[in-house]
Amino acid sequence: MYYFDPHIHMVSRVTDDYETLAKMGCVGMSEPAFWAGFDRGSVDGFRDYFRQLTEFEAKRASWYRVQHYTWLCINAKEAENVSLSREVIAMIPEFLDRPGVLGIGEIGLNKNTKNESIIFCEHLDLAMKTDEQILIHTPHLEDKYQGTRMILDMLCDDSRIDHSRVLVDHVEEHTIRAVLDEGFWAGMTLYPVSKCTPERAVDMIEMYGPERLLVNSAGDWGPSKPTAVPDFILAMRLRGHPESLIRRVVYENPLKFFSQSRNFHFTPPEVYQPAV
Amino acid sequence: MPIPLDAEEVLNREFLEVRARLLQVAAALDRLDRASGSVEADARLTKISQALAILTEAEGDRAERIQHVFSRPYDAKWLGPFKKERMNS
Numbered sequence: 001m002y003y004f005d006p007h008i009h010m011v012s013r014v015t016d017d018y019e020t021l022a023k024m025g026c027v028g029m030s031e032p033a034f035w036a037g038f039d040r041g042s043v044d045g046f047r048d049y050f051r052q053l054t055e056f057e058a059k060r061a062s063w064y065r066v067q068h069y070t071w072l073c074i075n076a077k078e079a080e081n082v083s084l085s086r087e088v089i090a091m092i093p094e095f096l097d098r099p100g101v102l103g104i105g106e107i108g109l110n111k112n113t114k115n116e117s118i119i120f121c122e123h124l125d126l127a128m129k130t131d132e133q134i135l136i137h138t139p140h141l142e143d144k145y146q147g148t149r150m151i152l153d154m155l156c157d158d159s160r161i162d163h164s165r166v167l168v169d170h171v172e173e174h175t176i177r178a179v180l181d182e183g184f185w186a187g188m189t190l191y192p193v194s195k196c197t198p199e200r201a202v203d204m205i206e207m208y209g210p211e212r213l214l215v216n217s218a219g220d221w222g223p224s225k226p227t228a229v230p231d232f233i234l235a236m237r238l239r240g241h242p243e244s245l246i247r248r249v250v251y252e253n254p255l256k257f258f259s260q261s262r263n264f265h266f267t268p269p270e271v272y273q274p275a276v
Numbered sequence: 277m278p279i280p281l282d283a284e285e286v287l288n289r290e291f292l293e294v295r296a297r298l299l300q301v302a303a304a305l306d307r308l309d310r311a312s313g314s315v316e317a318d319a320r321l322t323k324i325s326q327a328l329a330i331l332t333e334a335e336g337d338r339a340e341r342i343q344h345v346f347s348r349p350y351d352a353k354w355l356g357p358f359k360k361e362r363m364n365s
């Protein structure tokens with residue numbers, strides 16, 4: 001089955017992973033800007049990173065016929081440095097018209113601090129002024145519930161924001177309902193230890209239905225599995241769910257959400273239809 | 277949304293997995309007992325006990341309720357003071 005991974009950090013993966021993903025049916029992916037494993041020292045560090053995302057990763061993906069898209073921001077971890085964050089936010093518009101840039105992300109909270117919240121709001125402001133979609137990171141483990149609720153409070157307090165153009169990622173059992181109830185899109189991240197498993201993601205599909213729900217692997221520097229979306233596809237099949245429902249979650253839903261970005265130009269793979 | 281498998285099929289599929297995971301938890305708690313030193317006052321142990329208690333209850337939504345056991349509290353009134361402070365800074 002063809003699928004789209006809506007949240008995967010390919011800068012931290014080797015080229016072999018692109019090959020494996022392509023073999024498993026991955027035809028498209030979107031890569032949000034995130035933490036590089038260390039704090040960057042200057043705005044130029046981010047400028048180079050955005051070039052890597054918009055130029056090199058798109059090219060590397062194309063070697064395997066995978067269509068690569070990206071999101072730009074300074075992530076929540078580095079947002080603790082307010083002055084650097086403001087320099088990065090001022091620089092982002094240089095890149096917003098590049099091919100494949102889908103919007104602002106992954107912005108959000110990490111330890112739910114005041115500085116993180118300030119920079120989150122300033123990113124929202126940028127997204128509204130530039131008419132961009134938004135992709136949101138919610139914190140991990142014990143910070144997730146508090147951080148997700150704070151993020152929803154800030155989003156709902158800004159009347160300019162169209163909720164159907166915002167994707168809130170890393171939802172779990174205790175945060176998914178609030179996100180969907182407010183009309184946002186929700187992403188379930190399949191990740192060893194700190195997030196969700198394929199089986200629990202299937203449970204959430206069964207409990208909430210497929211509307212505005214996405215599944216991603218997040219594949220990054222940490223222990224993570226870039227092929228987690230195929231694991232989810234198999235878990236759905238083993239639980240007896242129809243191919244049409246699986247396809248909706250892993251292919252049609254991402255296309256529907258991303259199509260709202262002006263730089264999303266996707267060429268669907270040719271599907272062979274035998275003459276009867 | 278209706279789920280395709282009935283209860284017996286779910287139990288057949290999950291029984292060995294659940295058994296294995298319960299043993300994993302039991303062995304980890306035994307390991308804690310055997311180790312030197314004491315973590316009795318550690319708040320994480322209390323959370324583990326609360327989560328185990330939820331597992332034995334008949335009420336549903338166990339995963340969601342256990343998530344809340346391991347979550348920091350959220351203050352629904354945080355936004356007003358934050359906005360005021362942001363405006364003044």
Ligand SMILES: [Zn+2]
Pocket residue numbers: 007009032034106137218
């Ligand atoms: Zn991420």
